[in-house]
């Protein structure tokens with residue numbers, strides 16, 4: 001990726017003259033099954049641009065209660081696009097049912113706020129990287145379309161979902177109107193996400209990106225490694241296998257409750273060892289194991305391109321030691 005960055009042909013992307021950015025956007029559009037795609041600095045910006053483009057100020061957006069666009073984008077929907085949010089519980093896997101969507105959509109009338117957009121997330125991060133089936137998205141999207149509402153898919157980790165189901169990315173997007181895919185997470189690019197949709201949607205989104213301050217100039221050096229990320233999607237199988245192995249190793253530790261990972265995210269509960277996520281992660285840090293804190297007793301570990309099978313073995317050994325130490329100090 002570093003060599004590709006160094007050798008990338010560049011131009012002024014704000015005039016559509018950066019050949020590397022243009023190539024990346026064409027490849028992303030084709031892989032995601034849309035007319036067009038737009039390269040963005042971050043997934044958050046791409047999600048926010050999508051919402052801005054799909055809606056009018058003063059509308060309501062239906063979101064899943066634990067979604068990134070609701071909980072992790074600093075109220076951007078309200079601040080950038082003057083939208084109010086309607087969070088709906090999508091437990092146990094993070095996908096809204098068609099019934100829940102239909103019930104959340106407000107009937108049109110002069111004295112009700114107007115619903116303007118429905119969003120989904122796949123894989124769903126806070127539910128532990130659940131790979132939602134395209135069929136579930138199709139049914140939920142159908143409920144939104146019945147009411148003439150557009151659907152945006154936050155597919156930061158959509159490639160993980162596609163690999164988990166053994167299908168291509170475009171098979172994951174057939175029933176949504178726009179999708180965001182992160183290139184800088186599991187896919188390993190240094191920077192960037194893509195937003196894909198119809199020609200008309202992306203044309204409007206390009207104006208929004210400029211307004212958000214995300215217009216590029218000589219971005220080819222960033223787009224070149226991002227193109228490599230798009231070519232290496234199949235590699236995610238390795239991350240999924242590593243997550244499985246890590247979870248299996250953790251399962252044998254008394255007091256630790258762990259999910260059965262569907263993709264590259266391992267979630268564990270530390271209540272059984274009487275330690276908060278914070279306290280547990282402090283110990284992990286001392287053993288060179290890095291995770292994040294996802295609630296008082298929840299810890300998230302993620303496998304990715306820089307973690308190999310030896311790292312997993314070392315992590316399991318380290319976690320075993322931590323749990324043994326905790327028991328003997330209790």
Ligand SMILES: *Cc1c(COP(=O)(O)O)cnc(C)c1O
Nearest residue numbers: 042043044045068121125154156
């Ligand atoms: C990380 C993430 C984003 C945002 O991507 P950034 O590049 O960090 O802004 C959006 N949605 C989900 C589900 C994510 O995990």
